[in-house]
Amino acid sequence: MRDLHSNTNERWALKRLKNHDRVSRFEREIKACQKLHHPGIAPILDYSLSQPAYFVTKHYPWPSLSECQPLPPLEALKTFLKLCDTVAYAHQHGVVHRDLKPENILLSENQDVVVLDFGLCYFEDEEHRLTETMEQVGSRFFIAPEFESGRADVVTPQADTYALGKLLYFLLSGKRIAREAFTGEDELSHLLKNPQLLYVTEKMLAKAITEHPRDRYTIPELRDAAVQVKQLISEHYYPGREGAKCRFCGEGQYKKASSMSLHVRVPGREKNVGFDILICEHCRNVQWFNTEPSI
Numbered sequence: 001m002r003d004l005h006s007n008t009n010e011r012w013a014l015k016r017l018k019n020h021d022r023v024s025r026f027e028r029e030i031k032a033c034q035k036l037h038h039p040g041i042a043p044i045l046d047y048s049l050s051q052p053a054y055f056v057t058k059h060y061p062w063p064s065l066s067e068c069q070p071l072p073p074l075e076a077l078k079t080f081l082k083l084c085d086t087v088a089y090a091h092q093h094g095v096v097h098r099d100l101k102p103e104n105i106l107l108s109e110n111q112d113v114v115v116l117d118f119g120l121c122y123f124e125d126e127e128h129r130l131t132e133t134m135e136q137v138g139s140r141f142f143i144a145p146e147f148e149s150g151r152a153d154v155v156t157p158q159a160d161t162y163a164l165g166k167l168l169y170f171l172l173s174g175k176r177i178a179r180e181a182f183t184g185e186d187e188l189s190h191l192l193k194n195p196q197l198l199y200v201t202e203k204m205l206a207k208a209i210t211e212h213p214r215d216r217y218t219i220p221e222l223r224d225a226a227v228q229v230k231q232l233i234s235e236h237y238y239p240g241r242e243g244a245k246c247r248f249c250g251e252g253q254y255k256k257a258s259s260m261s262l263h264v265r266v267p268g269r270e271k272n273v274g275f276d277i278l279i280c281e282h283c284r285n286v287q288w289f290n291t292e293p294s295i
């Protein structure tokens with residue numbers, strides 16, 4: 001539909017409108033980006049609405065999420081939290097994105113994100129909200145069920161919660177799912193043979209991609225759940241390290257007492273597993289930590 005040209009030396013990106021009939025959508029995108037000042041949203045540097053309409057934004061030399069491999073759980077959650085922060089910021093300023101999908105999100109190596117493409121966004125202070133009829137909103141796998149008919153009488157920020165839930169699933173698995181109803185087949189823990197991901201399914205997806213907007217988490221609730229899950233995964237499944245906070249008293253730091261390797265037998269195979277023995281300097285609690293993360 002539109003061309004995007006970029007000049008990486010000058011670090012700007014040009015977006016041109018090909019079909020001038022869509023100029024109001026284009027204007028909407030410019031208006032949203034001008035209203036929002038956040039590191040996760042590209043600032044508008046210049047624009048014109050007369051034919052040929054265009055706008056120029058800061059350029060980010062990063063791939064879109066659709067070009068990225070599935071991420072390890074902690075990286076996926078870190079990325080997800082940044083996404084939640086950016087979307088929550090837009091909501092606080094009355095803008096619901098409505099087209100969150102991997103192609104519209106750029107990801108840096110440090111898990112910084114930029115949310116693009118506000119062309120289908122919804123301004124909460126618009127007066128014609130009850131009568132607005134949209135062309136098909138959003139992408140099939142990420143669109144909230146209330147938009148499936150191409151029209152939603154009541155647009156709530158929870159439409160973005162739904163897409164974020166699907167995005168979390170995508171970040172972890174690289175898969176797009178069409179249906180919000182989970183079966184044993186598409187549960188993340190089952191799909192990725194990773195029992196730890198049951199936390200994600202139970203604590204987050206169940207309340208993010210449920211059908212009715214009123215039953216869904218708000219973005220701050222989803223964010224809180226993501227922080228909790230990240231904590232659970234890092235505490236239970238990632239090794240402790242010298243200098244880390246004691247998991248027993250929560251005050252002292254671990255110091256390494258010694259390391260050892262054990263030959264262990266798991267069903268069907270044998271392997272060597274390394275352990276660090278760490279002692280808390282404050283409470284003297286002793287912990288053994290597997291030196292490799294189990295996920």
Ligand SMILES: Nc1ncnc2c1ncn2[C@@H]1O[C@H](COP(=O)(O)OP(=O)(O)O)[C@@H](O)[C@H]1O
Binds near residue numbers: 006105
């Ligand atoms: N500011 C930018 N910096 C780097 N790449 C960008 C930028 N804006 C857009 N892109 C790239 O161009 C693609 C299309 O941009 P987008 O704004 O989503 O346009 P469209 O409305 O055509 O979907 C994105 O998927 C992304 O890869």
Ligand SMILES: [Mg+2]
Binds near residue numbers: 117
């Ligand atoms: Mg796009």
